[in-house]
Amino acid sequence: MTATSTKAAASAAFPADDYALPERITAGHASRGPRVGDEVWDLHEFLPRTQRERRVIFTDFTPGLQRQTAQEYLYWRMRLRINGQRKPMKPTWLPQEVRSLFRTMEALAKVGAPRLQDVQRHHLEAFLKRSRPSGPSAVHIMVNTLKSLSAVGEHLSADRLSLVPWPYRSAQQIAGLTPRRENGTPRIPEEIMGPFLAGAVFYLEKAGPDILAAAREIKRLEAQIAAGPKEGRGGSEAKIQDFIARRRAAGRGIPALPIQLNKGRPGAPVVDGIVQWPNMQLIGLLAGVRSTNRYTEMVVEVGRSIGFEVGGVPTSRAPWPASGRPWRPEMSRHTLGLEMGFLRTACWIIIAYLSGMRDVEVRELSRDCAVVETATDGRLRYKIHGRVYKDRRLSGDEEEWVVLEIVHRAVDMLLEINDDSTHLFGFTARDGDLGLMRAIPQRLNSFRDHLNELFSTDQGPYIPLPATDAVPGTEDLDEDTDQASEARDAADATPMPWAFDTRQFRRTLAWHIAFQPFGMVAGTRQYKHASFAVFEGYAGTSASGFADEVAADKAVAMLDYVEDLYHDWNDGGRSSGGAANRIEAEFDRIRAELGDLPGTVASPERVRTMLRHLTHTLHPGVLNDCFHHAETAVCEKRSPGLGRPLPMLNMCLTCPNSRRSSVHLPRLHQTREQALQEFGDTTGLPPHQATAIGEFVNTLDTLINELAETGAAR
Known part of the structure; x- marks a missing residue:
């Protein structure tokens, strides 16, 4: 044992008579709850009714050293910030953590370390080998528990780890879980x-x-x-x-x-x-x-x-x-x-x-x-x-x-x-x-x-x-082989x-x-959610939630939209905006190459093939579409290095990358009506605010007229 841990051991004492829950948790309740040394912590009074388990049971642990260590460990987990966590453990996690602690101690005992202070490097490797058949998630949980035991070690009075488990690797890396x-x-x-x-x-x-x-x-x-x-x-x-x-x-x-x-x-x-x-x-x-x-x-x-x-x-x-x-x-x-x-x-x-x-x-x-x-x-x-x-x-x-x-x-x-x-x-x-x-x-x-x-x-x-698009286990089989056919038939026979x-x-x-x-x-x-990025990760970007479907699913929808824009233009639909001439020139080139003229029918597959490149920069919007080019984008001046459009209403309406077509006309009308309803009466407003509101409505009028005028941007 190191000098530091020896000093901690001398100063630490088992808080058997202390209340298990921190005072911040029990404030406002009729009682202070269970004490640390109780065999069962009854938390019904303090946890939400939706909590499935509201008791922490220590009777599975061997009385004496092991049970005392388990009780101390949970006592300190609710009071200390460890392993980079922003807050101590919430009591709602106690039932799950006590089970993980018991499984971890049980596994260590089976590889020759019945006490935490007995654990050496070879015990940790044997522990991993024994635990891996339970799956990476189970390993991840138990390794996290071991790392947490190490982090609170100086506060444990009788038994603690004398080493830091896998100090330079995370529990996720050790378990073999791929971060997503x-x-x-x-x-x-x-x-x-x-x-x-x-x-x-x-x-x-x-x-x-x-x-x-x-x-x-x-x-x-x-x-x-x-x-x-x-x-x-x-x-x-x-x-x-x-x-x-x-x-x-x-x-x-x-x-x-x-x-x-x-x-x-x-x-x-x-x-x-x-x-x-x-x-x-x-x-x-x-x-x-x-x-x-x-x-x-x-x-x-x-x-x-x-x-x-x-x-x-x-x-x-x-x-x-x-x-x-x-x-x-x-x-x-x-x-x-x-x-x-x-x-x-x-x-x-x-x-x-x-x-x-x-x-x-x-x-x-x-x-x-x-x-x-x-x-x-x-x-x-x-x-x-x-x-x-x-x-x-x-x-x-x-x-x-x-x-x-x-x-x-x-x-x-x-x-x-x-x-x-x-x-x-x-x-x-x-x-x-x-x-x-x-x-x-x-x-x-x-x-x-x-x-x-x-x-x-x-x-x-x-x-x-x-x-299902594929039968699990047949990815590497030739689809015309009897083996693949039999596998598909077996899957079809037992739909779930x-x-x-x-x-x-x-x-x-x-x-x-x-x-x-x-x-x-x-x-x-x-x-x-706390941030835009957290929600984006939660919502995902694919229909099934799997990353390998993102490109295909999003590209199909985007290509459908571009094809609709092309056909609208080819049928005489009007458009406007800074990118209108550039996109119409591209549409004109494609039409000339395809021979997609009135009275002729171009191959739908060829049309989609030739339009696909436009999807790479297209970002559909409510009042206009953005064919984003970072060099000319107005929003890039406000958000350099972002690498994608940053919707800012007034800037988007006048940006060289914007294009409006018939699909946007009803939305422009609706926006103008809402603006007049909300801000039509500028009485009492400061002059600069009244001017800004008036200019916004005038801008919408101009955009509506551009789309309504015969031959606009054609």
Whole structure:
């Protein structure tokens, strides 16, 4: 042990009676929380309700030296900034870190170092060799834990590392993880997200009212039975017989036991998905009878005669637009509970996807989160007030998101079906306990399967299976070989549905925002990222989120746009702007070479080939397109060395690289109208501001006239 570490060891003492959590975390709470020496740290009072684990358990560690070291380590992780981190560890990470610490210590013990002070270089190499089969991510986590143990070593009282693990290499390098600039979360394909979101909206707008109506009807029937007099056996049997008679007269079958509950009747046959056994609980509710056990055999015999059918609660059901038929069979008490869960999931999808909020931000929303404000132009702006937690203090920071009106309707639905006094997604569970909606990935995939059960047709599932361009493992095979064909056939035989998780919704919306003009700026604000660069990396630049698709995906869209510009020009469309003559000259050269004259048809493939070079400098915009040349770009004078256009409205309108065409004319008109609405009255403004506003409107008038005049820039 070095002299420095020996001195630290002499001064350090195990803080067994200290409070585990720093005072900044427990301020404002009724207690100071657990003490360091406790076998279990109960953090329920201090962590958000969305936190899955709110206890830190040390009983897996050997009592004595090992457990004491684990407790000290976590104590100091919450108080020290180490390994270049800006802040100490948040308590939300403690359950994960204690598991990583246990696995790390266990692995070191198995390679001959049961105590941290025993670890030598050869132990570290053996540790790596033993850990690599678990995968690079697991190695990365454990190496980070080792480096953190080293960083807090001088504060540990009894056991510590006597060396610095891999001092000149990062945990990522050691684990073999390749750093990536772009977020790796996949974007949900549009052919999957479209029907999935449509299904969620249908649940909110159409199925939701039906579910609420069924819930009210069940409550009414229950209240009616509770308020009625107790009946003898004869009275109950008469009510059951009357119920059966009404079902016969209506040509209806006996309400069947929900198939999800069939495990209680393993011998009951299932025909066309309907269990051939009565739902006696529901029958008693519909007949107005408290107890039905003694009538089961009688009802079974009747069911064999008139048949069984799903559901039984008599409520209206909206038609599914594609078929015109009710969106589902009648509900039972059990299926109503399932549908209520699907309705909550649908609301989560709408709020999360149409706001860009993270899962924890959505589920921590309060019941008064929806706010409507009136803008200066009289339009209503719908907002969600919540909290951002990532890279913020434990309690989060207040933020707001601008959303569509349908998000507020989802909030209204949750207010009606949930009863938690504080949390929008909190509700009383069947066992009477107050809970919070959890296991969101599982709920999302269950909702996907449920939509497929309800709305699939003979043509295929409602939520289509994801399309794949290549079969994994066949990249190096000749596509015409039998081996490649067999591999493709095997993959086609086992198609897998898209696996949803919570991060994909935020990622997908980010991509759509980023691909709009000035979308990166808007996305940075909506997503509460610290900087433009962070959002750009999160949103990504490809449809799937993989870097090797960036060029192909973006180039196709850009080439489509350039082709539209060419055809607009070739058909007589007008254009203007500093780059108009240069681009029109290029179009003229291409037309002459192709012979693309009136009455002739040029090859579309050749047209696209000859236009492709223009995509390299094109940056489509709202009020003009930029064919960027750094030597002449006005924005380069304001942002030298940036290497790309920097949108600055007034400069772009007069830049030599700008070009406007018919696609921009409606937008120019709209911008002028908005400018007059906002700044038309310059009374009371300083002269220089009034002059600037007037010049801006005059500039827009000039640009509009250039495009409106016959023969402009042709």
